[in-house]
Amino acid sequence: MAATRESRVRHTRDDVLAMALRLLRECGLPELSMRALARELDVQPSALYWHFASKQLLLAGVAEEILSPMNALDENADAAAVATVFRDAMLSVTDGAEVVVSTVALGLGADRAFERLRDALIREHHEFDRATSIATTLLHYCIGHTSHEQQRAQALRLGVELEDSPIMANKDSFLDGLHRILHSPQSSA
């Protein structure tokens, strides 16, 4: 009866990544299982392991996709703009911050963001060591703030009843902390 429909398509690494990102956007990280991803690609789960050695490495690929706006960044953007693009990129995908967090430690996701941040600071006439220090602080701040903000927003969307907390995490509080760090005085040592 011959291959029905589009059944005999073969996929590239990028196809897999694109579908993973789609699943993430539409359903969130808990639904992004290797098995669900395989189902969506009309393939056996084991097929994914030809493209990625593990789920962790697949997620690292997804994190890079999420942070791809960091590549298309204006050369002259200032540090505040870079940080804002970083935050926006993570917020643009369901559980984006969590995916990025799970890969920073591997040195796979956030390095470009860090470099963009540091370069912007150097352009703003900070010396190298100071730019490095501020960029490091900024990066950790952005990740902490944004993951909090996104988790809270999504818990609300899922109807989880939250204790109301005095800790704010929205655009205003983000900018507030951002400027606080940017306007800190020289070195601390």
Add this chain to the structure above:
Amino acid sequence: MAATRESRVRHTRDDVLAMALRLLRECGLPELSMRALARELDVQPSALYWHFASKQLLLAGVAEEILSPMNALDENADAAAVATVFRDAMLSVTDGAEVVVSTVALGLGADRAFERLRDALIREHHEFDRATSIATTLLHYCIGHTSHEQQRAQALRLGVELEDSPIMANKDSFLDGLHRILHSPQSSA
């Protein structure tokens, strides 16, 4: 043949929490499954649902345990000391930061840390709004930095080969960012 060994013990909520913390310390978050926890307590997995409505709420309980040093804090501790205790508490347990991160958004874990931080800042003669703003920034920074640091340390311990990244996360870089935020000038708006 009568109940063998100590088989007929019944557990309290605190017993379960204590064992969860032990499992976390010894094995890490991936090994802390409801089923493994039940096995360790010599109980059916379903028994845990008498004590906690879900794994998420169990982890919230674990997060509170992890952050309990925030309760025993010297009344006169300054903000830098409070932040350091916060970091140390998370670092003292395998995957501690990740557990805390997963519960901040629920308003269940980090609130006390925030209040301690804000109170310390008020004691240091900042007005309320400024203390709130700095404490919020600090909290997100501490969480971002510490989760990065811990993830990296543990990946190394597991022998995962890491790309070497320019982003530092150790005690020195923590203190550096900490002081940067603490010494930031007035409000930014």
Add this chain to the structure above:
DNA sequence: ACCTGAACACCGTTCAAGT
């Protein structure tokens, strides 16, 4: 008040084998 036993609907990963 605390737990059992059985079931439901899932996971990530490996590996020989196929085309």
Add this chain to the structure above:
DNA sequence: ACCTGAACACCGTTCAAGT
């Protein structure tokens, strides 16, 4: 180069029933 099929060793959660 890309995938199948089957298997292994797991998950969280529910629920009627027991003591």
